[in-house]
Amino acid sequence: MKILKTAYISCFYLLLFFLTGYAFTAKAQEVYPPEGSILILPQNTHYQVVNGDTIYMVELPNIQVTRKRKRYPERPLTLQERREMWRLIRDVKKTLPIAKELSQTLIETYEYLDKLPTDKARNKHLKLLEGVLKEQYEPQMRNLTLRQGKLLIKLVARQTNQSSYKIVDAFFGGWKAFWWNSFANMFGASLKTEYNPKYNKEDALTERIIRLVEAHRL
Template identity: 55%
Template sequence: LKFRNDKERKEYYRLVYNVKKTFPISQEINRTIIETYEYLETLPNEKIRQKHIKRVEKGLKEQYTARMKKLSFAQGKLLIKLVDRQSNQTSYELVKAFMGPFKAGLYQTFAGLFGASLKKQYDPEGDDRMIERIVLQVQNGQL
């Protein structure tokens, strides 16, 4: 890559650092989503499904709260995009599917207070072109 100035170079390497930190988390989240969805399909009724979702939510909070608190604001926004990239669904859609529209709206409002959006879609050929490039390089072991 050719950088026009030192600021642009620093921004790129900061993005590389942030992707390397958040990409593994997004992969873990995607695996958890798939496992949870597949298990929910085997449960016989809605009451048991809701009970399981509550257990999963509690477990996820215990497992990820400490890690999420260590993320910077930029890393949090990047994680939202990478979750969309991994699962092909926005974070809002995932929360809505598993926890209902009320909690999804609540989390979206909370994210909006900080200038983020759970409805933000990943655009690998537009705004998120550089992120996609870095993710592919990380996957191929080039970074």
């Protein structure tokens, strides 16, 4: 089990570097956003270049208004269901901050690399970034269970609005995406995992917990 967990952590650490470094590969460096273009950034964040100025736009989250629940008799949760619920709450509280940090790191690095004059300077910064990421996130990854690692993949998809597989495929090519996904499959994970609270009951419950955590109600 220790070998299994170590291998899974190594795989997931490399995925973290992909997620934070994918925007700075050759494909992303070919052309900076041309005049009038819009680049979609994680979690409903955009920027548009107008007359040489970068204008940032953030979509504020919608406020959900729900009907008062009717007092239908409900089956009480079993002991196992209650344990699963509290385990998910614990896992969300542990992994959500990491997913948000990764999203913010991506945005900040976009801004920093935009100021660097050459590809050589950007590549040099990427090498430094890899060391920083390893130092910053490896201790956190080693404290995650396999279950929490899978949830973190989902929450990263939530923050970036796309699956990890699509990110790796778009910026590192289909072969690397296939290889890393196959490697993740060996440990019961998938880089193709998406986050869809509208149609997935498990994701809907996760999203409800996230909203409560963000509102400081859990």
